[in-house]
Amino acid sequence: MKKIINAVDRVENDMIKGMCKAYPQYVTELPIDNDLCQDHVVVRTEKKVGKVALISGGGSGHEPAHGGYVGKGMLDAAVAGAVYTSPTPEPIYEAIKEIATDKGVLMIVKNYTGDVMNFEMAGEMAEMEGIKVAQVVTNDDVAVDGSLYTVGRRGVAGTIFVHKCAGAMAETGAELEEVKAVAEKVIDNVRTMGVAINPSMVPAAGEPGFVLAEDEMEVGIGIHGEPGVATAKLTEADAIVDQLLDKILADIDYAGSEVAVMINGSGGTPLMELFIVNNRVADVLAEKGIKVYKTYVGNYMTSLEQEGFSISLLKLDDQLKECLDAEADTPAFKE
Amino acid sequence: MKKIINAVDRVENDMIKGMCKAYPQYVTELPIDNDLCQDHVVVRTEKKVGKVALISGGGSGHEPAHGGYVGKGMLDAAVAGAVYTSPTPEPIYEAIKEIATDKGVLMIVKNYTGDVMNFEMAGEMAEMEGIKVAQVVTNDDVAVDGSLYTVGRRGVAGTIFVHKCAGAMAETGAELEEVKAVAEKVIDNVRTMGVAINPSMVPAAGEPGFVLAEDEMEVGIGIHGEPGVATAKLTEADAIVDQLLDKILADIDYAGSEVAVMINGSGGTPLMELFIVNNRVADVLAEKGIKVYKTYVGNYMTSLEQEGFSISLLKLDDQLKECLDAEADTPAFKE
Numbered sequence: 001m002k003k004i005i006n007a008v009d010r011v012e013n014d015m016i017k018g019m020c021k022a023y024p025q026y027v028t029e030l031p032i033d034n035d036l037c038q039d040h041v042v043v044r045t046e047k048k049v050g051k052v053a054l055i056s057g058g059g060s061g062h063e064p065a066h067g068g069y070v071g072k073g074m075l076d077a078a079v080a081g082a083v084y085t086s087p088t089p090e091p092i093y094e095a096i097k098e099i100a101t102d103k104g105v106l107m108i109v110k111n112y113t114g115d116v117m118n119f120e121m122a123g124e125m126a127e128m129e130g131i132k133v134a135q136v137v138t139n140d141d142v143a144v145d146g147s148l149y150t151v152g153r154r155g156v157a158g159t160i161f162v163h164k165c166a167g168a169m170a171e172t173g174a175e176l177e178e179v180k181a182v183a184e185k186v187i188d189n190v191r192t193m194g195v196a197i198n199p200s201m202v203p204a205a206g207e208p209g210f211v212l213a214e215d216e217m218e219v220g221i222g223i224h225g226e227p228g229v230a231t232a233k234l235t236e237a238d239a240i241v242d243q244l245l246d247k248i249l250a251d252i253d254y255a256g257s258e259v260a261v262m263i264n265g266s267g268g269t270p271l272m273e274l275f276i277v278n279n280r281v282a283d284v285l286a287e288k289g290i291k292v293y294k295t296y297v298g299n300y301m302t303s304l305e306q307e308g309f310s311i312s313l314l315k316l317d318d319q320l321k322e323c324l325d326a327e328a329d330t331p332a333f334k335e
Numbered sequence: 336m337k338k339i340i341n342a343v344d345r346v347e348n349d350m351i352k353g354m355c356k357a358y359p360q361y362v363t364e365l366p367i368d369n370d371l372c373q374d375h376v377v378v379r380t381e382k383k384v385g386k387v388a389l390i391s392g393g394g395s396g397h398e399p400a401h402g403g404y405v406g407k408g409m410l411d412a413a414v415a416g417a418v419y420t421s422p423t424p425e426p427i428y429e430a431i432k433e434i435a436t437d438k439g440v441l442m443i444v445k446n447y448t449g450d451v452m453n454f455e456m457a458g459e460m461a462e463m464e465g466i467k468v469a470q471v472v473t474n475d476d477v478a479v480d481g482s483l484y485t486v487g488r489r490g491v492a493g494t495i496f497v498h499k500c501a502g503a504m505a506e507t508g509a510e511l512e513e514v515k516a517v518a519e520k521v522i523d524n525v526r527t528m529g530v531a532i533n534p535s536m537v538p539a540a541g542e543p544g545f546v547l548a549e550d551e552m553e554v555g556i557g558i559h560g561e562p563g564v565a566t567a568k569l570t571e572a573d574a575i576v577d578q579l580l581d582k583i584l585a586d587i588d589y590a591g592s593e594v595a596v597m598i599n600g601s602g603g604t605p606l607m608e609l610f611i612v613n614n615r616v617a618d619v620l621a622e623k624g625i626k627v628y629k630t631y632v633g634n635y636m637t638s639l640e641q642e643g644f645s646i647s648l649l650k651l652d653d654q655l656k657e658c659l660d661a662e663a664d665t666p667a668f669k670e
Contacts, residue, residue, distance in 0.1 A: 002533065003532075005608065007571070018612065018614030022617070063607045268640065271634060276353055278353040295357040302606060305605045307339075
């Protein structure tokens with residue numbers, strides 16, 4: 001295992017500290033009783049007042065998710081567990097209390113059994129303190145219905161669109177129910193599928209999540225280094241794109257609609273290859289009469305050093321376009 | 336060689352097309368006679384008028400450099416050669432003609448023999464057409480004085496600070512000499528050093544630029560996949576950072592000054608590791624009484640899928656701070 005780290009049991013701590021030191025104008029670490037776990041919480045340095053607050057999180061290893069999206073127009077807190085491991089309820093609860101406003105708190109949770117359970121428990125604890133809490137669960141991955149970690153579809157890179165759109169709605173001063181409704185509209189209209197050509201390695205495990213031959217790729221990967229739905233021969237980029245798009249486009253009717261496109265890198269993928277992927281995505285969508293409103297290419301929701309990518313399509317209406325175009329000022333996403 | 340590409344002789348073309356299709360609001364490809372080479376030019380979609388125009392470039396494989404920095408407050412054109420190969424003079428000349436204003440054109444060139452020669456030739460061709468042209472050469476790499484590709488120090492990630500500051504100065508309506516002076520001030524005050532734990536592979540070569548054992552790292556790398564100054568035992572992240580910072584801090588006097596910090600990923604490095612690096616950089620600078628004004632962590636000047644990073648420190652004065660803080664709106668850099 002070859003990594004630029006100090007020790008396998010320090011990666012989460014060193015990462016969060018390094019993030020907060022890089023962006024003190026955006027994020028501050030919330031001290032929590034951390035003796036028993038590797039969970040960490042970052043909150044907005046300038047606390048939101050009088051508007052719905054947003055919280056998300058999950059395991060570490062998905063950087064810049066989710067701490068990188070804490071800031072104006074997106075999240076108010078991000079909770080990070082150990083690598084690829086759900087944070088426990090206690091730090092989530094502490095984070096909710098820290099960011100809560102009279103308008104309430106929306107929890108944006110990716111559909112993984114541990115995440116959903118722990119966020120729910122934290123939300124209930126907060127509600128007992130009189131905090132208004134609502135929750136949405138993202139499940140954009142069309143590759144698989146049920147997996148190693150999940151009942152139902154997994155929440156993957158499309159979650160970033162939920163942060164962006166719900167965050168924009170919250171900034172307008174909307175009520176919790178309205179912010180939740182926008183989040184659910186995004187969830188209803190976003191689909192993602194991914195592929196990897198090289199796996200990632202959890203530092204504490206020291207073993208890759210799957211093994212591929214030099215001419216193989218893993219199709220339908222999640223974001224936790226787990227195997228996908230099938231191992232296949234590595235083909236040319238355009239053919240990989242076609243395969244993923246076929247599955248995405250078959251899932252909901254995008255015909256004649258406008259979409260936002262996200263080409264998300266898995267962490268170890270050169271940007272050159274993501275642009276090569278987008279070249280084909282743009283061509284296929286144009287052929288099918290699907291209009292691209294905006295494209296995002298980069299490392300948005302990663303899996304450590306995994307090499308691969310996912311394609312997300314978000315079907316837009318005027319409200320979602322407005323939400324995408326609204327100001328966002330966070331370390332990893334500016335608009 | 337495992338890559339997400341269509342064919343080794345198409346990577347530059349597919350990449351540029353994919354970039355322009357992702358960001359049509361920012362960049363447009365300039366058609367050039369491209370039968371004989373793999374050079375490509377992107378220019379600002381909204382042409383700059385009445386202000387100094389900026390051009391940069393170099394080989395492909397450094398994405399988002401340089402096309403990703405084309406937009407308001409940074410570059411007006413970027414010329415990309417084949418992977419790790421200087422673009423030829425003709426497309427540079429075509430780009431200069433396309434973006435030229437009465438105020439002139441500043442060429443920002445990284446110090447590599449081929450780049451310097453070809454930009455100079457293109458600049459002379461443009462001057463013969465009556466275009467005012469000035470040039471600066473970046474040479475921020477403290478690792479090596481002279482290398483495989485260069486006489487003198489190499490230009491590496493610190494070049495992005497030149498784009499940002501000179502671009503901001505140009506937006507104020509300053510004259511060519513003033514914009515050039517800001518670029519030179521950045522060059523005088525920025526230093527960089529890098530390390531890699533895994534090499535990159537030029538698609539057309541199919542071989543890595545250097546080979547490392549599982550417990551080795553390459554210290555003092557450039558950005559063209561070439562070997563560094565020494566192969567050393569891979570140590571913990573903090574010790575690597577200390578080694579690089581020692582060399583950077585010994586080169587010019589940063590004592591008591593304010594700096595901008597860039598932790599630049601080589602392309603295949605997970606963001607988690609870059610934050611772990613920054614955690615130590617921030618601590619060491621604090622210990623030494625060097626104040627961090629702003630930190631940038633991410634993939635700014637990459638080397639395909641190489642795993643590694645560089646640290647850049649830019650010593651600031653009030654003018655450079657203003658230039659860093661000025662508006663920038665490009666695909667890869669927003670302020």
